[in-house]
């Protein structure tokens with residue numbers, strides 16, 4: 001049973017979208033991301049881009 005589906009409807013505190021400051025790669029991670037998986041640069045946690 002997917003007991004956590006209701007929780008993933010929103011965004012967790014530490015996860016979400018991360019954007020690389022160097023190459024601009026955006027990564028979606030459930031966990032906090034410290035570095036860009038593409039180039040190893042620093043990333044920032046960007047806000048939920050609701051459209």
Ligand SMILES: [Zn+2]
Nearest residue numbers: 020023036039
């Ligand atoms: Zn990068």
